[in-house]
Amino acid sequence: MVKQGKTTVKAKRLTKTHTSNTLLLEIAWEVLNQVGGIYTVIRSKVPTVIPKWGNNYCLLGPYMSANVTAEFEPEEPLNNDPIGRAVRRMREKGYGVHYGVWLVSGRPKAVLFDLGSVMHKLGEIKYLLWENHGISTPSDDHLLNDVLAFGELVKLFLTELAEETKDSNKQIIAHFHEWMAASGIPGLRKDRVNVKTIFTTHATLLGRYLAMNDPQFYDHLSFMDWQKEARHFNIEANVMIERAAAHGSHVFSTVSEVTATECRQLLGRNPDVILPNGINNQRFEALHEFQNLHLENKNKIHSFTMTHFFSNYTFDLDKTLYFFTSGRYEFLNKGYDLTLEALARLNHRLQTEKSDVTVVMFFITKRPYYSINPDILESRALLEEFRHVIDSIKKQVGERLLFDAVSRKDTKLPELNEFVDDYWRLRFRRTLQTWKSTSLPPIITHNLHDDANDEILNFLRTSNLINNEYDRVKVVYHPDFINYTNPLFSMEYGQFVRGCHLGVFPSYYEPWGYTPLECIASGVPTVTSDLAGFGDYVQDNVPDHDRRGIYLVKRNKKSFDEAAGNLANKMYNYVRLSRRDRIDLRNRTESSSSLFDWSNLIRYYDQAYLRALEIE
Known part of the structure; x- marks a missing residue:
């Protein structure tokens, strides 16, 4: 038997016979379109899928011209390939269909649809959706219009593919990810197209809205009226499409037991299988170099720390630990509120104990801003100038010291200050004086559009966690993603993660959660919560998770105060570790990443495909 979270399924093997006689198509809005976590799920899974499915595997997505140029290589569809022949049939009927290869590891086939080629039928598509399935859609929702166009093109393509394979023994599995890809499922079932459908909701649409607006979401979930709530948030049509896909698919799935609870209440169907998300460890693999x-x-x-803090005051970098959290700006869902409260408690505790350890906590998220704080840019420029002055002084002193040493009759070390010209002495003093400041280091790196109403900033200000010199916990709020072109860090996000000591992700609502997985693969200990899909999976499947550097904050049926105290204790215990203990922990954390590699977790997908194939 194979355990899936709290669900047990009968273990069967997906054989070579299955994969050679079946076409597997994965359909998602995020194929070659990086707008969410599903892009990472599919892209990271491909290298594990291709060796098993080979040429029988293909991805379907919308053609977003601005996004595909760097990653998509067009090819001519082959006549000996049923997928290629279906592409040709679609083109003959006037639809815009692009066929080629996604230039990622595994190089999978991809079919991308030009949504504009079916927009002339949008009125008919909406009428049939209402007539056949009772789903009414507004006329002025451009995203929903695109979703319906994509769903129609996918339905037409799968119909053509089924026609191409009707005289062979090949079966077709169409695996739809999220409601944005799945509006064609009800039509496929109504038309009895010979395709086995799987629908995976990675997060229920309504669940995300509710969790963002209800601090007692899980307590209230069993009493919620989905239709009333969907109308309240003006997403009734979207939710009805999601429900129709859930009920219309042959196999319904989600990514965690946490989300399965939502599905039962908000979508009205219990998932048949749980499909936990894995990670491609080869992308992070550094062997002994990590x-x-x-x-x-x-x-x-x-x-960065020197630039940001040392013009105001200094602390010992050898006794400084870097914590971070990152993700969408969802203050409650991502657990930013809990993280801030725990940091305030940690700061008080370290101050009380007169600890000499400094914790610098980074909040990396995305918020609208006007510009980078000019004072920070000026500080960075002045520090670079100061480095230039010091390098020049070192060069001058080195050259003169060498000449003086070989010329001396004794072996005494001369007064080095005598080797520095007055020009460089003055420049040294002026640069240092200009760089030094009496104000506090900023808690945010950018000037926000709505500074006064930002929840992170308001917490920091009201709790006086504003980078006072006596604070043992410092905060850097960076409302932009980190990449190599970022003028403040000049490093990729993955490099930043590797440089940190602890990732903190105690989410309140997180159907899965990739950021803790990325930490583990990089050898960085991480905090998750039992309300996150990943945390729930760890709780059920990794009994020694603490020893592996995967810390679990209990939030289910716990008060905010209890959870904040629990998180503060975990961070405090980490601060108390010796350098050797931290090195040992990083080794154990990095070795644990194999537990979550796609080579292990793909078996859950195999079970879903076997289940679909067994349906008559």
Whole structure:
């Protein structure tokens, strides 16, 4: 038997016979279109899928011209390939269909649809959706119009593919990810197209809305009227499409037991299988080098820290730990509120104990901003100038010291100050004086559009967690994603993660959660919660998770105060570790990443495909 969270399924093997006699198509809005986590799910899974399915595997997505140029290589569809022949049939009927290869590891086939080629039929598509399935859609919702166009093109394509394979023994599995890809499922079932459908909701649409607006979401879930709530948030048509896909699919699935509870209440169907998300460890693999990479990237973060803090006051970088959290700006859902409260408690505790350890906590998220704080840019420029002055002084002193040493009759070390010209002395003093400041280091790196109403900033200000010199916990709120072109860090996000000591993700609502997985694969200990799909999976399947550097904050049926105390204790215990203990923990964390590699977790997908194939 194979355990899926709290669900047990009968273990059967997907054989070579199955994969050679079946076409597997995965359909998602995020195919070659990086707008959410499903892009990462599919892209990271491909290298594990291709060796098993080979040429029988293909991805379907919308053609977003601005996004595909770098990753999509067009090819001519082959006549000996039923997928290629279905593409040709679609083109002959006037639909815009692009066929080619996605330039990622595994190089899977991809079919992308030009949504504009079916927009002339949008009125008919909406009428049939209402006539046959009772789903009424507004006329002025452009995203919903695109979703319906994509769903229609997918339905037409699968119909053509079924026609192409009707005289062969090949079966077709169409695996739909999320409601935005699945509006064609009800039509496929009504028309009895010979395709086995699987629908995976990674997060119920209504659940995300509710959790963002109800701090007692899980307590209230069993009493909620889905239609009333959908109307309240003006997403009734979207939710009805999601429900129709859930009920119309042959196999219904989600990514965690946490989300399965939502599905039962909000979508009205219990998932048949749970499909936990894995990670492609080869992308993060550094073998014995990962400890060196931690040190190398930590030194880059040290450089930022000096720029940000040291013009105001200094602290010991050898006794500084870097914590971080990242993701969409969802203050409650992502657990930013809990993280801030725990940090305030940690700060008080470290102050009381007169600890000499400094924790710098980074909040990496995306918010509308006007510009980077000019004071920070000026500080960075002045520090670079100061480095230039010091390098020049070192060069001058070195050259003069060498000449003086070989010329001296004794072996005494001369007074080095005598080797520095007055020009460089003055420049040294002026640069240092200009760089030094008496104000507090900023808690945010950018000037926000709505600074006064930002929940993170308001918490920091009201709790006086504003980077006072006596604070043992410092905060850097960075409302933009980190990449190599970022002028403040000049490093990729993955490098930043490797340079940190602890990732903190105690989410309140998180159907799965990739950020903790990325930490583990990089050898960085991480905090998750039992309300996150990943945390729930860890709780059920990794009994020694603490020893592996995967810390679990209990939030289910716990008060906010209890959870904040629990998180503060976990962070405090980490701060108390010795350097050797932290190195040992990073080793155990990195070795644990194999538990979550797609090579292990793909078996859940295999079970879903077997289940679909067994349906008559």
